[in-house]
Amino acid sequence: MIKIDYIDESFDKVKADFEVIFVIKEDLSHRFIDKDDFKLCQDFKNPNLLLVEKKRLYIALEELNLDSIRVGVFKAIKALKNLKIKSFKIHSYLTEQDELTFVAYAEGALFGAYEFDLYKSEKSKLNLSNIYICKDEFNNRAIDSKMAKAALKKGEIMASSANFAKDRVNEIPNSYTPEKMANDAKEVAKRYKEIECVIHDKEFLQKENMNAFLAVNRSSANPPYLIHLIYKPKEAKKRVIFVGKGLTYDSGGLSLKPSNYMVTMKSDKSGAMAAMAIVEGACKLKLPFEIHAILGATENMIGGNSYKPDDVLISRSKTTIEVRNTDAEGRLVLADCLSYAQDFKPDILIDLATLTGACVVGLGEYTAGIMGNNAKLKEKFKALSKDSGELYTILEFNPYLKELIKSNVADISNTSSSSYGGAITAGLFLERFIKKEYKDCWIHLDIAGPAYLEKAWGYNSFGASGAGVRACLYFLDELKKEL
Ligand code: BES
Ligand code: ZN
Ligand code: ZN
Secondary structure, eight states: OOEEEEOSSOGGGSOOSEEEEEEETTOTTSTTSOGGGGTTOSOOOSSEEEETTTTEEEEEESSOSHHHHHHHHHHHHHHHTTSSOSEEEEEEOOOSOHHHHHHHHHHHHHHHTOOOOTTOSSOOOOOOOEEEEEEEETTOOOOOHHHHHHHHHHHHHHHHHHHHHHHHHHSOTTTOOHHHHHHHHHHHHHHOTTEEEEEEOHHHHHHTTOHHHHHHHTTOSSOOEEEEEEEOOSSOSEEEEEEEEEEEEEOOTTSOOOHHHHTTGGGGGHHHHHHHHHHHHHHHTTOSEEEEEEEEEEEEOOSTTOOOTTOEEEOTTSOEEEOSOTTOOHHHHHHHHHHHHHTTOOSEEEEEEOOOHHHHHHHOTTEEEEEESOHHHHHHHHHHHGGGOOEEEEOOOOHHHHHTTOOSSSSEESSOSSSSOHHHHHHHHHHTTSOGGGGGGEEEEEOTTTTEESSOBTTBOSEEOOTTHHHHHHHHHHHGGGO
């Protein structure tokens, strides 16, 4: 574990094994910079300069904002991780948001130290154990030490929640089954008295007529689970329900994925893992909301008992669904889970899902899509989650796209009749399962792009990113100010 602290002392007085200095906007004239170190350099376009003998590392930041702080600390850890040093010190670089600056420092540190090496014979060992942020500020601003320390704690919660999700999304499908997910949920509930966990098995799903969910599971050797986590603080002002797509593996089913698209489909549980992490994170942050996570956990496999294109499924809400593609399974699981979630009368209902390849094609790998009926709620989510650094774009519904999921044999088709607009038609499919009274309190987050990285970017390592976790926690943390 890496520890990051604020020390109410000047940089020169703080003892550490190494120094890290940010060069902001290529400005080498700043007082934090030793001019001698750059004697041979014309500029500082190089992302970093490691002076081992001077025990000093310079990192270039193009801007001074929350994300560049995260990236800067992340890069410092990566650059120093093979040295035999236990600590480094760094100045304070305040953005326009003092508190969030320190939150960002901690996030950068925990993300920099994150590694998933469970299946590597040689584990990477991080010698670094301490980072000290000193009181000298880049623009000579004064720092409230109490605020800084509390903000670092908050940042640690934000980042460790995201890392909690990452660890589970990165886990492999031969070990991380729906049962394992259920056990993880039970473990979370064991750790906190404010969190309760209810695990529903296949019989319960049958009793509840969750036939869309059950169809997806049909040819899997591993049974499905509906996992329900509830965080109930003493005084809760609102009930927020997160529904997560928990496909521990998506082979596509009979509409089998081509082999190169199947690789990475262990990450199809990212929505569920994010929702689980949000409940734990909210509890650690002591947020004043009652928060539920309802996770639909199953695999989408192939076999003699598979559900088929041409099948018609009678969902929990009685809406009949024509299956035209068994790879559009996430919406089937979510349809029943969303129906179930509304029984608990949410004030806000948010589903998180790696739902469509179309969302990745449309928005790129870095950005998630926000969909829903309520323009204000969509805008609000986007605005209040913005400081997390996670990227979101609103994808608008329209009545013409709705036409594309009409079915000739059932109430709705699970596949659009057009190959365009697939992220929105999937969102519109889910919308069909939202009751009138909840239409305005629901948003759908398609995190298919950012949930799993095949190439690292920013402060995200290869593999799972924890997409949705910090965005939702930042959203709730801001929302509480409106109570
Ligand atoms: N899990 C996939 C979506 C996905 C694709 C997530 C790429 C992450 C990266 C989903 O179940 C799926 O296969 N969707 C289909 C829907 C189509 C058959 C209507 C898709 O997007 O191709
Ligand atoms: Zn699929
Ligand atoms: Zn899927």
